[in-house]
Amino acid sequence: MTLTSKIGYKVNCGPFAPEVYRLPFPNFYRYSGGMSEDQFVDQELKRLRESGLNVVSQENLAAIIIEVIQGEGGFNPAPKAYIKGLREFCDKHGIVLIFDEVQAGFGRSGKWASYEHYDVLPDLSTWAKSMGSGMPISAVIGKKEVMDAALPGTIGGTYIGSPLSCVAAIATLKYMEDININALGEHVGNVIRSRFNEMKARFPQIGDIRGVGAMMAMEFVHNGDPRQPDGALCSAVVQGCSERGLIIISAGTHKNIIRILSPLTIEDELLHKGLDIIEGVIEEAVGVPERI
Ligand SMILES: Cc1ncc(COP(=O)(O)O)c(C=O)c1O
Numbered sequence: 001m002t003l004t005s006k007i008g009y010k011v012n013c014g015p016f017a018p019e020v021y022r023l024p025f026p027n028f029y030r031y032s033g034g035m036s037e038d039q040f041v042d043q044e045l046k047r048l049r050e051s052g053l054n055v056v057s058q059e060n061l062a063a064i065i066i067e068v069i070q071g072e073g074g075f076n077p078a079p080k081a082y083i084k085g086l087r088e089f090c091d092k093h094g095i096v097l098i099f100d101e102v103q104a105g106f107g108r109s110g111k112w113a114s115y116e117h118y119d120v121l122p123d124l125s126t127w128a129k130s131m132g133s134g135m136p137i138s139a140v141i142g143k144k145e146v147m148d149a150a151l152p153g154t155i156g157g158t159y160i161g162s163p164l165s166c167v168a169a170i171a172t173l174k175y176m177e178d179i180n181i182n183a184l185g186e187h188v189g190n191v192i193r194s195r196f197n198e199m200k201a202r203f204p205q206i207g208d209i210r211g212v213g214a215m216m217a218m219e220f221v222h223n224g225d226p227r228q229p230d231g232a233l234c235s236a237v238v239q240g241c242s243e244r245g246l247i248i249i250s251a252g253t254h255k256n257i258i259r260i261l262s263p264l265t266i267e268d269e270l271l272h273k274g275l276d277i278i279e280g281v282i283e284e285a286v287g288v289p290e291r292i
Contacts, residue, residue: 071103074252110213
C-alpha cells in the first residue's frame, strides 16, 4: 500500500510506512516532448542521479523497486538504456535493485520475466498473480547474498507456506511450461497488436499503441497530443464494452489507457470477438464514418 502510486487505493487508509520516495516513471510516450529516446534517457538518468542530492541520499537508500513494464500505469515499457543506467546506479551505490514482476511475469510479456527483454538482472524480483492459477501465493526470487541475509525461520506469516497453494503453483508452472506460455503470450500480443494498429489508423483519438508480448495497450488523447489524455472517451469505451458483455478496465494516471489482460490461453476466435467489440464501441463513441 505504501509503494503504490495509485492514490485511489489509499483513500481513508493509513498511516503508511515512511521513507518511500518516488521518481516519475520514464514514460517516453508521454514525457519525451520530441526528444530522441537517447536524449530522454539521459534526462531521466540525470534526474535519478540528482535525486541523491534533492530527494534522498544514496547512502540512505536500501532499495529501488520498479516495474520495467508498468502494469496499472498503462503498460509503459521503460526504455532499455534507462534500466541499464538504473542497474549501474544501484551497483555504484550498493543499492538493492528490485523488479516487480507481479503483473508482467509468467509469459505476459512473451518471456518468463519481463526483465528478460532488458539484459539486466535484478537483485530481487517479486512474483504472484498467475503463479497459482488463482490460489493465493506469491514469491520473492533473489540473489543468494540477499535471500540468505535473513536467518532461517525469521520471515514468517499466517498465510505463508500453504501446502495447497504450493501444490497449485507447482502444477501451474508445469502446465505453463507444457503449453509454452511464452509463445502463447507472443501470439496473443501479435493478434492484438495488428488489430490495434488497424484501429489506430482509423481513429485519430488513439494516440499510441504499445506493448511487449501480450501486454498491449491503447492510449486515448485529444488532438494527437500525448500530454492531453482523454479519460472521458476511455471511460465511454469501457462502459460501452461492458454493455456488450466485454469487461475491460482502464489504466494510467488519467485512466485514458485500455490494456488487454486476456488469458494467454485464449482462442483466436474469442480474442477477435472481444477486439471486434472494442472496435465497434470506439466507432460508436467517436462517430466515424463507415469502414471503407
Ligand atoms: C505490479 C504489481 N505489483 C504488486 C501488486 C499487488 O501486490 P500485493 O497483492 O502484494 O499488494 C499488483 C496488484 O495488482 C501489481 O499489479
